[in-house]
Amino acid sequence: MFDLAPETGTMRIRSLHPGVSVDEVQAKTGFEVIVPARVALTEAPSARELALLRTQVDPDGLLGTLRITR
Structure with a gap:
């Protein structure tokens, strides 16, 4: 889950789903x-x-039937 940092407007990690790491989020987000x-x-x-x-x-x-592909 994300929110926006009030001071910069930059996306900020708010919480992670079980089994997901910060590294995975960073790698798959595509931006800082x-x-x-x-x-x-x-x-x-x-x-x-x-x-x-x-x-x-x-x-x-x-x-539940949707699959995201790249």
Whole structure:
């Protein structure tokens, strides 16, 4: 997850998903990002958030079938 550093407007790593390293993010981003001294682990979505995603945002499950290629 990213946010913008208020002082520069540069993208900054806010948290990492489990199993993803800072090095992987740096390598795959394609541009310079700010890496804070401490990077949090992204929290898993709550049951309510998952329910909203599955019933309101993507009721047909299409997002789970997408594959990003380069």
